[in-house]
Amino acid sequence: SAVISQKxxxxxxxxxxxxxxxxxxxxxxTMMFWYRQQPGQSLTxxxxxxxxxxxxxxxxxxxxxxxxxRPNLTFSTLTVSNMSPEDxxxxxxxxxxxxxxxxxxxxxxxRLTVL
Amino acid sequence: xxxxxxxxxxxxxEGDSSVINCTYTDSSSTYLYWYKQEPGAxxxxxxxxxxxxxxxxxxxLTVLLNKKDKHLSLRIADTQxxxxxxxxxxERRSExxxxxxxxxxGQGTTLQVKP
Numbered sequence: 001s002a003v004i005s006q007k008x009x010x011x012x013x014x015x016x017x018x019x020x021x022x023x024x025x026x027x028x029x030t031m032m033f034w035y036r037q038q039p040g041q042s043l044t045x046x047x048x049x050x051x052x053x054x055x056x057x058x059x060x061x062x063x064x065x066x067x068x069x070r071p072n073l074t075f076s077t078l079t080v081s082n083m084s085p086e087d088x089x090x091x092x093x094x095x096x097x098x099x100x101x102x103x104x105x106x107x108x109x110x111r112l113t114v115l
Numbered sequence: 116x117x118x119x120x121x122x123x124x125x126x127x128x129e130g131d132s133s134v135i136n137c138t139y140t141d142s143s144s145t146y147l148y149w150y151k152q153e154p155g156a157x158x159x160x161x162x163x164x165x166x167x168x169x170x171x172x173x174x175x176l177t178v179l180l181n182k183k184d185k186h187l188s189l190r191i192a193d194t195q196x197x198x199x200x201x202x203x204x205x206e207r208r209s210e211x212x213x214x215x216x217x218x219x220x221g222q223g224t225t226l227q228v229k230p
Contacts, residue, residue, distance in 0.1 A: 042222045092157060102146055104218060106158040
């Protein structure tokens with residue numbers, strides 16, 4: 001399995017500000033993803049984080065709003081920019097690892113509240 | 116349709132078996148997953164099944180796959196109060212010739228276990 005850590009675990013932010021979430025995986029990673037889970041909802045894929053290049057965004061998500069970096073195999077950041085209350089969600093990092101590419105693991109999530 | 120569907124709620128008595136059902140959409144999906152989410156926590160990978168299998172057993176968990184009907188179920192034997200959580204099924208959809216595949220989640224089934 002893989003252990004995925006995220007920082008911060010939670011935050012309360014003012015509208016119009018930005019928050020950067022960090023994700024670290026303890027194993028060699030093949031793929032990394034960012035998901036959003038709105039209150040009481042399922043998970044929606046935001047983007048696939050690509051090492052050393054621009055992330056691949058899903059329909060409805062854009063780079064200006066959710067810039068993503070992945071400078072190396074095991075680390076990625078997601079920024080939620082110019083936040084509004086509608087961005088209040090749990091943001092989860094996810095990864096597949098080299099020794100078990102069939103399995104996909106999730107971090108504990110970052111609980112974001114925007115006032 | 117495009118959605119992975121699950122019933123929203125299931126209530127069982129401690130010691131009984133629980134069966135959580137899921138209908139997925141893409142007949143070419145390679146893997147199907149079950150995740151558990153406890154309150155305030157991230158997603159825990161419980162088990163997964165490859166699409167050319169019809170059953171997988173792992174201790175108290177049994178996964179059944181009916182590929183013809185695109186139906187997946189998770190049976191939890193001897194359900195305990197600690198099994199109370201939200202259970203998500205997910206399909207890993209293939210994307211053309213790419214082997215990446217992204218996970219598409221159902222809306223989650225809340226399992227309530229009564230003592």
